[in-house]
Amino acid sequence: MIVSGFKPRDHILNRLIDVYCKSSNFSYAHQLFDQIPKPDIVARTTLITAYSAIGNLTLARKIFNETPLSMRDTVCYNAMITGYSRNNDGYASIRLFCEMRQGGFRPNDFTYTTVLSGVAQIVDAEKQCQQLHCAVVKSGTGFATSVWNALLSVYVRCASSPLVSSSSLMGEARNLFNEMPERDELSWTTMITGYIRNEDLHAARELLDGMDERMEVVWNAMISGYAHHNSFQEALLLFRKMRTEAKPTVDFSLSVNNTLLTLYYKCGKLDEARYIFNNMPVKDLVSWNAILSGYVSAGRIQEAKSFFKEMPERSILTWTVMISGLAQNGLGEEAMTLFNQMRSEGFEPCDYAFSGAITSCAALGALEHGRQLHAQLISLGFDSSLSAANALITMYARCGVFKDANSVFLTMPCIDSVSWNAMIAALAQHGHGVQAIDLFEQMLKADILPDRITFLIILSACSHAGLVKEGRHYFSSMRVCYGISPDEGHYARMIDLLCRCGEFTEAKGLIESMPFEPGGPIWEALLAGCRTHGNMDLGIQAAERLFELVPQHDGTYILLSNLYAAIGRWDDVAKVRKLMRDRGVKKEPGCSWIDVENMVHVFLVGDTEHPEVQAVYKYLEQLGLEMRKLGYLPDTKFVLHDMESEHKEYSLSTHSEKLAVAFGLMKLPLGATIRVFKNLRSCGDCHTAIKFMSRVVGRDIIVRDAKRFHHFRNGECSCGNYW
């Protein structure tokens, strides 16, 4: 029986669009869409959302434009605006928002929240923010606190941005805070952390003390603020006060708790986040995903793995987080397995999931498989995705095919600072320091703001190219021109650069001028410079500090004993060796390869007949390594040694060029197998080296590890399809 005027078939077809989009079958969804005589607004909105989610704004906008004005509604505008916001196009988002209001459509909570999240990314955010503020105020008082919170958070974010003068903006934020119809725990937290981020602990504390209700979350924000500014005394006092006075967190609503979880893990307070999670009366997938992301971003990958197993349900996002987490922590194989498992369980990977899989190819140096994924991306229509393209650039660069990295970069529909960073890093990794700096200058000309990662890359590039003057210039410009204060990584690279050029006095001065205590990376950089310049006294100072700071790192023992040996302090060598044996430091294939390399260094600079050196020989023999010097370059003191010759195995270190030359000297026997140590930080680097070698040596090289072969011939690599 059919009621007249109602067409069940059309209705079902419209709903089917949603089903196809949910299972990522966009091309089916679109085909079906084209066949429906009059697609309804829900079907249109679904498709707009789906295309925005995969970064295809062109198609999203096409469907939006084809929707007659009489049919459009607020939700449909919201979906399109969200598309722009999520794809970092704040201006387009605002433009459409204005159009929407001119067309007489009434923005709602979602509209304001999503426009605001787009606004935070643009340069004149301050002005836009004020206009939105007016719009919210004029529209009456009917908006949820979440909209006011979003507005507040944009003010605060702009205030901490180097682009605008912060003093007035924090004042504006405070005015907004005061005039909000209602304030919830999030409003208080945002305002207080805003003050803390702008280094105004007094204002933050005053606000906290003026609170009527005593909410634990807000107190916690203040405590973290104190801790972050090293005011541990105040932090502790406040903590004690909170135990007796504040209201606990656990009875907040689901969405507030979810926001809190995220807030906590993003400030590195993962265990607090987990505590809230454990005590939440109701949890949903968002809560689980937030904690999983917490474990992954903290690098606590074992915990992440077991948490993932425990999860009652999973979404594409869950899989994506886990896959990229594994890939980033050097577990490329597991990441690939999981990627396949995801597909076999019926999830069609989104572009982010592809990014994770591509990252694991980069880590494994699996170029052929990476190319296959690239092809799949194109056929699925994901090739316009920013994150996938950025991952591709890195993958091609790490696998040594700079050409392909470059062509991805050049054909991308839009690029961001990550793309630039990836390209600059690709050049720097290939030893083209000067070109890397050229590209960096181009980036500045294109008005893309450099970030802390950009400067890490640029300082390394200067260091590799020996460009001290430029390095000094960029190092000082990062604070002066871009408001980025150098962190330990930046200082370490700067010290590395200075030491490579023998500027030890300046390096020491820089260490003394640092606003924090020097840690491992600083001493390591100094030590490395001392080794190349034979500055033994300073080197030993650095090594001793390193030894105090990171006694758990096997390499440190060897470095220190190595240096003592070099200047003949054999008693000290013996002491370190004893400590090493007591701690049970073992030399297994899973250990850092650099350790063995450093041991060999002892033979070169020290007295090979000395009992301690003999002991090292014995130590290595115990582990089944029959060490033999094959030849080294006098200028770099690089040594290459083979493993037991009957196994015909050769070990690789990551020093590409040295390695290539050394292999050239060494005359590989036919059919030799090269063993790649799994713990090498970047196997891609190794692949570059071997490729180079296969060209220099003019012979095929096969690299084998537990699961696959890579075949190198005349500078190219092919690998078996194991997945």
Next chain:
DNA sequence: ATAGGGTTAG
């Protein structure tokens, strides 16, 4: 049907 959870660069 729209939000909250993710991705890529050292």
